[in-house]
Amino acid sequence: METIKIAVPGLVLRPWRTEDAAEVLPALREPAIALWNPAPTVVDLASAETWLARRxxxxxxxxxxxxxxxxxxxxLLGSVSLHSIHDGGASIGYWTVGPARGRGVASRAVAALTGWGFGQLGLHRVELCxxxxxxxxCRVAERAGYRLEGTLRDSHRYGDGRRYDEHVHGRLTTDT
Structure with a gap:
């Protein structure tokens, strides 16, 4: 896959680099990120570098x-990922660091990567839970053009060890 760089007003989405470890480590320890996007194996710079290498x-x-x-x-403002890419479908996940929240960073990043996935990967459907x-x-999903499709009961265990109901949102390449 070619080197990816997506620029939208106020943001650049780019591949992860080893030197991002110093910013990723404290970000993944932020309580909100640790709860909703847990990375329990990231405990020091070396494990942050391993996390980055996989991504x-x-x-x-x-x-x-x-x-x-x-x-x-x-x-560093955050992270956005298309994952579980298969047969024209994918899921999307994201997080933003505390100072970037409430500024539209996540919704713009999600919309940008979703559009890129439709155009460059030929995806038909992207799901956001x-x-x-x-x-x-929920606000990020709505602002990024994802429609609420339903609720998945006790569907995922989050960083506090509890299972939570999840909203599932979807966006199709044919959505306007």
Whole structure:
């Protein structure tokens, strides 16, 4: 897969780099990220580098994981990933660091990578799931053009070890 760089107003989505470890480690320890996007194996810089290496390796074709950065200074704002790519479908996940929340970063990143997936990967459907207890993610999905399709009961165990109901949202390449 070619090197990916997606630029939208106020954001650059780019491949992960080893040098991102110093920003990723504290981000993954933030309480909101640790709850909704747990990475329990990331405990030090070495494990953050391992986490980054897995996300930077796009050779298998089953995921596209990108850093979301500020175009001016390159500061890490978050993460966005298409994963479980198969037969024209995929799922999308994301997180943003505390200072980037409430600024539309996640919804713009999700919309940008979704559009890229439709255009470059030929995806037909992308699914976004989030805990019902995380209303901010519901707003991200809606703002990124994802329609609420239903609720999955006790469908996923999150960072606190509890199972949560999840909303499932979907977006089709034919959606306007």
């Amino acid at each position: 930077a390796d796009l050779s298998g074709g089953e995921h596209v994981s990108l850093a979301v950065t500020d175009p001016a200074g390159g500061e 989030h805990a019902v207890a995380n209303p901010g993610s």
